[in-house]
Amino acid sequence: MKKILVGLKRAVDYNIRVRVNSGGTGVETDGVKMSINPFDEIALEEALRLKEAGHAGEVIVVSVGAPEAQQQLRTGLAMGADRAILVTTSDPLSPRIVAKTLLALVNRESIELVIVGKQTIDGDNNQTGQMLAALWDRPQATFASKLEIDGDSLQVTREVDAGLEVLDVDLPAVVTADLRLNEPRYVKLPDIMKAKKKPLEEIALSDLGVAAEAGVKTTKYAPPQSRSKGVMVDDVDGLVSALTDKGLL
């Protein structure tokens, strides 16, 4: 039976309006709510549905980063994943390093399908799945909004700028989840209790043979230019004159 690997990143909750810290060295994270990156919840939901439909034997969730990501892995286990792997490092990570880490696990676990989110909402990189597929020399189906498994191949509908594209890819493969792929299930209390007993393996990045060598460096954080507050008009006539004044009509 197929094994599915899902990447879960711990990220600032999507409802939080993030602010740059006063030193310009990062963003404020003190006391800020952290969650599973929303796209990754969707990735996991899809993996669970494939398993429930009899297409997969095991769903493994993995997170790379600080030990606190345990919380997000526990949530993933409560959603229904069979086991979790936490790859720990205190070095800054790039999508390339995460992709190499996932590849090491793919090989160790003989994974046939990897589902990750299309992007993290902190770094907004949108790279990891594509990089993993390249390093693995396997197909990628990014921005997926529908997925059908058919023996050893996958039909994936992708959200592209022009509309919806359908690709047919051989397994093993990498899929990156877009928002409309599914709606993730809610975690119920008994599941949280059960998840405490599921295996969560911790392994150091270096023990997987991956070096976190630095490439592109982030040197400065700045707040975006803010837009100045505009005018309020009373009615449609006011709107038309305001537009006319700006030379837009």
Next chain:
Amino acid sequence: MSKILIVAEHDGRQLNTATTKCVSCASEIADATIDVLVLTTAGSEVAAQAAAISGVGRVRVIEDPANEHAVAAMQAPQVVALAGEYSHVFGPSTTFGKDLMPRVAALLDVDQISDVMTVIGSHEFERPIYAGNAIVTVTAPADQIVVATVRTASFQAAEQGNAVAPVENAEVEVEIPDHTRFVALHAEASDRPDLQTAARVVSGGRALGSAENFEIIYKLADALGAAVGASRAAVDAGYVPNELQVGQTGKIIAPALYVAVGISGAIQHLTGIKDAGTIVAINKDEEAPIFEVADIGLVADLFQAVPELEKALSSRT
């Protein structure tokens, strides 16, 4: 001196304007020569269009039947085959470039810089993170190829028409994988302006309530000569197709005029319109966050205000 290769986006017939924005971005790097790579099937006119962009030094063409559709797994090795001759490889931050460029970067074993919005130096750029709530400065190692996607909303299109760069066929030997097959593209034909390049955009949100009601957005857009966009909620509800979504996970646009109708103004939506010239908001809730960024705000029921506005505009011409 920088040697920059830009991977062209096209549909086989027409070069996408995103490519001209990449040329503008590359032109901001001092002492750069700019080549455009067109991956295509035999006999396409796209190379000639790329040769007409001012600032382009040379157009390189790889003709292969595998390029009938832009499939990243097939195209990445072709880009990599030429990349060694360059200091930079750029692509647009569209779904085409986002799909392809990380695959190229990984094969070259370098990090990729996503969504370049400002060029500071040949190896130093600014890009947005956290849905645009922070702007970071990033530095790429001087001894590696810089692979980046260009945030098209941040750059003006380079002029296209007068230039005639030489067009050359590039002979490369690459193994193109057969594990990925293109099946279909479902695109809704529309004779309205293109959302990504339109000077004016009218977007509707959840408040429209149905696909039928969304008709008033199309009518207003027609009166303005505008493209139509939507919030994620409107797309999720099935009022309009996915390609109309504006925002963090949809299209990032920079029209001169953006009209947001019945859209609350979630950060994920706002990140898609930060560079718009004038933002107009029509919303019945005066507390809606969209009013914090709107240049002109109108608190009103859209079902009254929009038809009235459309009439007022139509009677002017």
